[in-house]
Amino acid sequence: MYDCTANYIGGEWVASSGGTLHDIVNPATEQPIGKVSFGTAEDVDRAVREARAAFPEYSQWTVEQRRDLLARIIEAYKARYDDLGAAITAEMGAPAGFALKAQVGSGLGHLKAALAALETFEFEESIGRSKVLKEPIGVCGLITPWNWPINQISCKVAPALAAGCTMVLKPSEIAPANAKILAEILHAAGVPAGVFNLVQGDGPGVGAAMSAHPDIDMMSFTGSTRAGILVARAAAETVKRVAQELGGKSANIILESAPLEEAVVSGVRNLVSNSGQSCNAPTRMLVPVGRYEEAVRIAAAAADRTVVGDPLAAGTHIGPVVSAAQFEKIQALIRKGIEEGARVAAGGPGKPAGLETGYYVRPTVFRDVDNDMTIAREEIFGPVLCMIPYATVDEAVSVANDTIYGLSGYVYAGSTEEAMAVARRLRTGMVHLNGAPNDNQAPFGGYRQSGNGREWGVYGIEDFLEIKAVMGGA
Numbered sequence: 001m002y003d004c005t006a007n008y009i010g011g012e013w014v015a016s017s018g019g020t021l022h023d024i025v026n027p028a029t030e031q032p033i034g035k036v037s038f039g040t041a042e043d044v045d046r047a048v049r050e051a052r053a054a055f056p057e058y059s060q061w062t063v064e065q066r067r068d069l070l071a072r073i074i075e076a077y078k079a080r081y082d083d084l085g086a087a088i089t090a091e092m093g094a095p096a097g098f099a100l101k102a103q104v105g106s107g108l109g110h111l112k113a114a115l116a117a118l119e120t121f122e123f124e125e126s127i128g129r130s131k132v133l134k135e136p137i138g139v140c141g142l143i144t145p146w147n148w149p150i151n152q153i154s155c156k157v158a159p160a161l162a163a164g165c166t167m168v169l170k171p172s173e174i175a176p177a178n179a180k181i182l183a184e185i186l187h188a189a190g191v192p193a194g195v196f197n198l199v200q201g202d203g204p205g206v207g208a209a210m211s212a213h214p215d216i217d218m219m220s221f222t223g224s225t226r227a228g229i230l231v232a233r234a235a236a237e238t239v240k241r242v243a244q245e246l247g248g249k250s251a252n253i254i255l256e257s258a259p260l261e262e263a264v265v266s267g268v269r270n271l272v273s274n275s276g277q278s279c280n281a282p283t284r285m286l287v288p289v290g291r292y293e294e295a296v297r298i299a300a301a302a303a304d305r306t307v308v309g310d311p312l313a314a315g316t317h318i319g320p321v322v323s324a325a326q327f328e329k330i331q332a333l334i335r336k337g338i339e340e341g342a343r344v345a346a347g348g349p350g351k352p353a354g355l356e357t358g359y360y361v362r363p364t365v366f367r368d369v370d371n372d373m374t375i376a377r378e379e380i381f382g383p384v385l386c387m388i389p390y391a392t393v394d395e396a397v398s399v400a401n402d403t404i405y406g407l408s409g410y411v412y413a414g415s416t417e418e419a420m421a422v423a424r425r426l427r428t429g430m431v432h433l434n435g436a437p438n439d440n441q442a443p444f445g446g447y448r449q450s451g452n453g454r455e456w457g458v459y460g461i462e463d464f465l466e467i468k469a470v471m472g473g474a
Contacts, residue, residue, distance in 0.1 A: 002034030002087065002177040004200050007043055010050035011193025017042040019201060024176065027093040027320040028311055028358045036176045039201035041209035044168065047197035048215045051139040051166040054194030059136045059164045063118055066162055070115040072189040073161075077108055080185050084150055087177040092146050093319040093359070094274065095311045102274075107154035107182075109440045110456065114158035116441070117458045121162075123465075131473030134465040136164035137241065138217030141210035143203075143231065144179075145223045146172035146322055147277040147381075152222045152245075153182055155444070157196065159460035160220075168197045168216070170206045174322055203227060211235045218243070218464065224379075225405075225449050243453030243463050245279070245445055247379040248407030251400035252282035253422060254295070255393065257414030258434075264295050266435045267410065268302040268385060272363050275318045276383035277326075279450075280408035280430065284369075284376060285387045286396045292389040296367045299387060300346035303363040306383070308352045320359040321382055327359040330382035334364055337375035342366040342386070371399050379405070397425045406447030408432065429454070 002024055006013040016037045023032040061069075077084075084107070085100040094103055123134045140160050144152040153171060160167050171179035183198045199206050207227075211219050211234035218241040221231045225246040235242045252270075254263045264285070271281050287295040311319035321327050334349050347364030361382050369376050369386040376386050390396040400409060409426040412434055413419035423431040429446035438444070443454035453463050 002091070002180070004034060004036040004176040004180050006037070007039055007047065007200060008180075008183040008187070008196070008198040009043070009047045010197070011187065016040060016200075017046070019043065019205070022173065024091055025323070026090050027322050030324075030357055030359070033090050034177065036173055036200050038173060039199045039206045041205070043199050043201070044206055044209040044213060047168040047199050048139060048213055050194035051168055051197055052215050054192060055136075055139060055166045058166055058192060058195050061164060063121070063123070066164065067115060067118050069189065069191065070111060070118070070158065070161060073186060073191070074108065074111050074115065076185045076189040077111060080181055083181050084178050087181060088149060088175070089311045089319075091175040091177050092149065092322045093311055095316045095319050098274070099311075103148060104150060106148065106440070107150035110151070110154040111158045113440045113457045114162040114461065117461055118162050121458060121461060126474040129472055129474050131470040133468040133470060134462075135468055137464055137466045138165065139215060140165045140167040140464060141213070141216040141219045142167055142169045143207050143210065143219070143221045143223065144169070144171050146175040147274065147279075149175040150178045150182065153179055155455045155460060156220050156222075157182070159455070160464050161191070161195070162461050163464035165464050166195045168199060168210060170199055170201060170210060173200065173202045176200050203230070207231065208234055212237060214238050216240060220453075220463065221245070228451065244451035245453070245455060246407075246449060246451040247405055248279045248281070248446060248450050249284065249377065249379055249403045249405045250280055250282050250408040250410065250428070251284045251286055251426075252410035252412070253286045253396045253400055254288070255411065255413040255418060255422065256288045256291070257418060258412040259414070260291055260295060261298050263412035263435075264298040265302045266412070268299050268365075270410075271385050272303070272306050272318055272383040275321050275361065277321060277381050279379075282408075282410045283380065283384070283386060284371075284400070285385055286390050286399060287387060289389040289391050292387070296345050296365070296387055299365045299385060303346040303365045303385070306363045308360055308363065309355065318363070318383060321361055322359070324359060326381065327361065330361050330380055330384065333375055333378065333380045334384060337366050337369075337373060340373045340375070342369045342373060342375060345387070347383075371402055377403070393422065397422065401427045404449045407450035408446070
């Protein structure tokens with residue numbers, strides 16, 4: 001059982017000042033696996049005071065000192081690798097192998113990327129007759145989601161530490177155990193008291209208090225666009241910086257020259273990975289009209305081959321979605337798609353056969369989708385693919401860009417050059433060419449309602465810095 005009833009503040013585990021206890025639920029069994037305390041504004045105050053007190057000293061650490069600290073954290077992280085994987089499988093349903101390789105592995109990747117970035121990062125430069133200094137912004141509030149929990153925590157904590165900032169983290173109340181383990185890792189690595197603080201809780205109780213707190217200099221938020229708007233509104237009163245990584249409805253354009261089966265199967269596998277619970281998932285597949293029927297058959301077959309089941313069982317491709325609420329949201333959108341005229345080519349409403357217990361969703365492929373349908377406009381956050389035919393590349397680009405979001409895009413073509421030409425026309429913060437995976441040294445973030453700011457590598461560090469011009473200092 002996971003005990004997440006204490007907060008890590010000022011280098012110590014302390015009880016909440018009056019937070020309420022809630023179950024941590026395993027989405028595969030629907031049974032409690034521990035308790036989490038929802039903290040209070042008083043807990044946030046205490047954590048911010050400790051972070052503020054630690055900032056003057058930690059902000060003056062040399063780059064070499066911060067590099068040494070990150071190196072120690074990496075070693076301590078490796079020692080708890082299995083513990084992190086087990087927690088993520090239990091609290092959000094990721095299959096055990098995927099939890100270790102992809103989920104825990106991505107967290108380690110961000111720590112390594114921040115360390116590598118510090119090898120060459122220039123915190124000072126001369127421009128004209130002035131010296132320009134890049135200095136830590138101060139106390140940072142970090143709010144992270146449940147879908148890639150340790151990934152999102154690490155890609156904020158690592159660059160904030162690298163920049164010289166102190167911080168208060170509020171992880172998802174749905175998946176709090178991995179965050180507790182990370183706090184133990186940071187403590188074991190010798191992170192100074194007050195530099196990193198953890199307050200467990202929900203958005204209304206902890207997130208809102210952090211966003212509005214006058215002594216927090218920056219908010220870094222990952223989650224839904226709806227919640228991101230609330231964070232920005234609360235932060236506006238104190239004119240603090242807000243970096244946001246929000247929702248997406250990414251298009252996957254398969255060009256006429258692409259190897260069709262390879263491209264479609266790659267797109268389906270990318271979509272259903274993590275049970276479709278990725279903000280950058282390629283949820284809209286755009287296919288030339290002349291190859292549409294063949295593409296639908298390939299996609300349906302790939303979805304049907306996806307093994308849905310117990311996250312602890314060998315051979316499972318995807319586990320459950322994270323909660324009953326998430327399951328019901330996905331089911332409602334699948335029904336909405338059918339009501340609006342899209343046709344089910346694979347999957348559909350309800351749970352897979354034999355999986356009555358657990359929040360399991362059938363990998364679903366919709367054909368005959370119009371880009372104005374609800375399922376093509378809203379982020380479903382489940383293993384649901386919308387297949388849309390197009391007549392010309394101009395039409396495909398227009399449909400891809402016809403969204404309030406702009407997080408990621410995908411292009412599959414017969415050559416990198418052809419794919420790149422289309423990528424330049426997409427209004428998204430990222431584009432994957434011909435199945436290329438994520439690169440944790442490249443910037444991660446989006447256009448429009450997918451957020452602002454960039455995470456990962458050098459760009460992640462820059463998000464946590466202020467710029468100071470010293471005239472005559474060059």
